[in-house]
Amino acid sequence: MSEIPQLIRLERNDTDMDLSYADGSKFTVTYDDLRFTCPCAKCSPERNDDESAKSLRREVESLPAEKPKVRTIGKYALAFDWVKGCSAGIYRFERLWALANGQDPDGGKPYVHGAW
């Protein structure tokens, strides 16, 4: 785990959220990107090949716009509760940081269900 700056502010807008970090950096992450990169065991494998990834993307984009409820998970993560769509993912602060910086939060690694 590399050191990342502390997230100090999360502001929810209608279709995206603004993240402010302790080092003064600020980012905007769209809910579509957030939901597309859901780390749960059901969504993750969908991103393994282009075809299913595209359909996950379409699915996420077709969901009605809504502001999620945000919950803190332990010391190290956030979860987002949506009325529609998947709310299972636990987003570690590292994941959110990667997303904010436009990096692939999966680090380019395919997800293998329960069989690493």
Place this chain on the structure above:
Amino acid sequence: MADSPVTKHDPKGSDLLESPSPQQQKQMESAYANMRRKMAMQEIGRKIKHKIMVLSGKGGVGKSTVSTGLALSLAQQGHTVGILDIDITGPNVPKMMGLDGKRLHVEQGRIHPAQGHLGVKVISMAFLLEDEDTPVVWRGPIKLGAIQQFIGDVEWGQLDYLVIDFPPGTSDEPLTVAQSLPDIDGMVIVTTPQDVALLDSRKSITFSESLKVPVLGVVENMSGYTIAGLTTPETSVEVAGPGGKKHRVTSDKDGKFSVTLDIFKQGGGKSTAEEFGVPFLGELPFDPGFVRGGDDGVHRIVSEPDGASAIAFAKVVEAIKSQIGTSSSQGLEII
């Protein structure tokens, strides 16, 4: 209109006095019991400050040893602690807590925990067994119902910590508990440095994401075995470890030396934790005293409160406390 259910709500109330059928009565009673149990669970949730689940990918990695060790280590620090053993596949917590052969103590419909070493309150599936060597074969719904009852009907009193020992693997039990007991702080995943055990603990981590209970971290059990000896001061000693691996150490000015041998491969728990971005809570040494303690009912932490294992446990407890204490998401403003 006589047969219509609307009659029951006749404002004149003429039919209200009609007593319900035995079946209705039963339904009402069970609904009432369920409601009471739900309220009791909420109440229990409030009275217990911290709830920690202990899980492992497979059996035999030391989940119960760690559960009881954490409970005792917390009790040593002056906390009031309970331990709930719902590992139906092999509920061995009572044995480790010196409560072998105990039966469930029920008073006025409430279950009362037994008191083990250092005043730790214990409830175990083993208390329900006629014969400890016969495993219970309960079908799903009965098992899960029993667990809910175990949670809702136990008179824990005020607790600082409740440690819950689960069956190995990704079974239904953790889900039932997570749904019944509000505000679980998180789960501790126990692993050994062996590759197979590691693989399974990775499953547990993914599992936690689906349970929406955070992973407090990974504990590596049976990490290394330390041997100590005495020889001439300041001389070099060679010790042959597992697989013929040679370890060279120099004794100190009193002639004492110690070497930690890798029984399995060391450090696997740490790399799993790192790979998954979850905290690593520490290593517990391989200590034959745990096996003896499990057999004669005196836990290692009780028989040797200042020993290396007790110290290792205290460190793991500190790491857990720092996870459930002030969080780094504290100070985060969500708008």
